[in-house]
Amino acid sequence: MTAGYGRTRVLHDVSITVPSGRAVAVMGLNGAGKTTLLRVAMGLLPITSGSIVIDGEDVTGTRPSARVRRGLGYVPQGQLSFPTMTTRENLQLVAPKNAAAIDQILDLFPALRAVLDRRAGLLSGGQRQQLAIGRALLTKPKLLILDEPTEGIAPNVVAEIERTILELNSTGELGVLLVEQHVGFALRAAEHFYVLESGRITGSGEGGNDAGSRVRSMMAV
Template identity: 55%
Template structure:
């Protein structure tokens, strides 16, 4: 699905992450972890195309499984190729209602009502909030709205940056369940940046730990993974 090789990227002439290798298979959830400043968000922004790669390659598989080099493609073409990105901060159009936020993404696509209905089924807590301004929703409700908006595009790779940041525990559990269910349904891979160790290892099948912009550890998110992550993060 996604293949990153020797990726170095940053801001201006200053590299933030260096020589990153990362693989995400079809229908797989991969968690990227590390302390603040480790380079996690910078890595995601480079994969989505919001900042350029200084070195290395980013490849995305098409529907037939053939990898295309997208390293120099603009963000809009990466989105069209099947990516969806949910950045930090429960971002939404605060002055629009929940329903208008959803319609803004669905309009112009095939089956817009069916796409919206599918996400309301997935996030039933949004149903009674359709007429409420998004800026008046709780953090957890806004995060569910942000993920629903991304899923309306029917991506093949969903990229989530800190989806549990500042969210109440019961909603964290709902988001975790949603991520696991999405991967189990097939047709979607997830790249997840997450600070909470328990959430990340429960939701993901593989993990990568960044430290000072480099890969400190990678492995399966099974038995013993928590100890490996703590050691790599020196916590």
């Protein structure tokens, strides 16, 4: 795909595949085009050429809401929440009559149980990130798209998010597209990786800690 903002091209013939039920990481430095890639995938930014395909269906011209119905769940950068609403209300907004589904999210992120009645704006960054991921999971996505989930997060919460991604992905029912600068986290969480530089794919391979030095050398400036 090729895409950008106005006359400024950001992505140049980028092709990425996320197999069903697998985790894939896209890594790159600031300005590489990672967030633009995710915005295109969600339909928040039109593409100049190419296509977006979900389960064999071309959804290139569809709205973001249609892509959510097709199974995309999106957690953008910034630990977004509804700050004046409580943690419980944030979750109920997505699943108003599904207490069992909310309980499943709280099992995945136990730290949220203690802050259910606290306004989201008063939560720590790590708690807000877990809340954001939890809200996305309540939509029952086939593919969860995460944009820099570890940014500004304490190491213990990073480990919790990593554990959750691995647990969800181990079932083979949920695919994950992870955009991340934290190389170690990304390679542990994903089975395959791509390196994006200046809007172009400059490398790819299998995940795992053994790939760390190779990826860091690709991202070196």
